[in-house]
Amino acid sequence: MSHERSVKATHGLIALPLLVATIPASIYGMVWAAHQSIGWLVIASAIVCFATFVSLFGLFTVEPNQGVVLTLFGRYVGTCRETGLRFANPFYSKKKISQRVRNFESGRLKVNELEGSPIEIAAVVVWQVVDTYEAAFEVDDYENFVQIQSESALRQMATRYPYDMHEGVEIALRSHGEEIARELRREIQDRLAKAGVEVIEARISHLAYAQEIAQAMLQRQQAGAIIAARARIVEGAVGMVHMALEQLRQGGQVELDEERKAAMISNLLVVLCSDRAAQPVINSGSLY
Template sequence: MSTTTSHTAESEEHPQGAAAAGGTGGTATRPARLIHNEATTEIPVHLLFRDDPDPVSVPLKPAVVARRQGTGEQPRLTRPAPARSRTVPQLDPGLVERPARVLPGLAGVLAGAGGIAGCLATSWWAGVLPPLAVDALRLPAYGGAGLGPAQWAAYAGAGALGVLGFGGLARGRTGQARLLGLFGRYRGTVRRTGLLWMNPLLARRRVDVRLRHWRSEAMPATDTNGVAVRVVVLVVWRVRDTARAVLGIDDHETYLRECVEAALARVAVDLPRGARGGPAAAAEALTRLVAADAGPIGLEVFSVQPLRVEYTPEVAAAMHRRQIAALDARERSSMLNSVVDSVEDTVTRLTMRGLVELDDYERKVWVRDLTVAFCAGRREPA
């Protein structure tokens, strides 16, 4: 009887084991251990410790399982989103400014003078030079051989030399550069000054490389509160790489204007407030953004300064009323603080000097009357 009772109690304590034993015809089996948690399902223990015949080394990363909301437990850790890099315009890597080959202007003058002298000598040789020119040049008298193939060839050579000599002369100016090209191919940039000789077959294009400034029209922007404003900016810039600025894009001035508009769409510009206003705080960010966008095309931006910031006509009246209300509230707060300080000082001095003895009720009445009197006096126009 005792043996039966012990088996019954044992079966009640381990119902799963008893059921397993009864299902296999009396053969005892080991019960499966389970992990129980309020936030997870039942996981067999043997699944956590499975033997892998060929384990592969995998780097482990810390992770936190999502917990139930309202239990005070930590949430799931999320991976930070990768930072998106700004797209920088890429041009032809071979399109870089390089100096062009030019000669001093004296070489062109000598070549042109040689061509003229050759034409005169050929005319004297052919006998077509006027007698007045022969006497002026003090040439010996010569009957001339006439215009033949040799004379015409000499004329052609001397004329070509004169055209090349005088046609290639150019004057280089300070603050200007000349972009040279041949049949659509970039051949170099000339930044030298003075009289120069260039190949007359090369196409020339002037580029202003001086320090320049550009004042924009009123452009749309927003302040830190998201209110629409209009901004007029002043950009100080110059052309640093003539090849990229002229050949890399259609119009570098138009591109600069669009860079300023894009920067204003990303930077908030506030109205001036005191010595350190909103435009001064936004100037550094605007300069950095515009310089980063205009640098790859050969433009060097020194500063982008907001000159005038104003609200758009749609919100100007509302913002004006808001500013007036803020000024009125600030004035009222200042006046109230001054009145409270005056009342406190008056009551304290009267009681400390023993001029009056006030209980709590009388003190409240005095404070009320003095406050009304001081406020009325301050509201009266001066």
């Protein structure tokens, strides 16, 4: 596979004054030769004038972070990266390729993640051309190639990971942003290497369940959150009950038999685990 090679072009500020001065000089020589009836000098002056006019098409400009691909009758000559006004063979075909850093955001793609749930996913890809030969000749339209291959890589990557974390899962799309970004960048770079493109960064910009299951998944997440919160509350309540019984036993203020302990534990757990404020009830009689 061929790669980019640099070519130097003459500084345009040197060639331009010579060309501009040659055209009026050749016209003057052609008119003077015609008055003097010197036929060969008329022809020579006309040829010089025409050649100088054609040579003006050899002038071109190169902007910063831009490469101009030069070809001669279909053969690749090289790439000029020297900025400013430049002059080269007027018969060279010149194609300008920007090497500035660019980015685009993919559309929202609907794919099935690892567990089969439909999700919506989109990504932002930051990229730039690093090899103008490959960008110009290895692919038909490198900008369109970057977009299509990036979306294809995003689809492929999304099918290898679940949306959310649960037992048995090491990496998930929602919870492991850095790992997923590195994997996505590697996946896109592998596909764009032949186009002379370097992927600088790739990150997920949108991630959500598809609309048809979004409500059900939201309810599942809410249920999981409620269960986790309840488990934490019960764990704390049991610890507080154990601490209360232990302090009563050590202080010796109250002697509780097993039935009274069970009643106290039940009451404390109801108070501590309830999602509503407890309503106190005053017992004016005996404990029994």
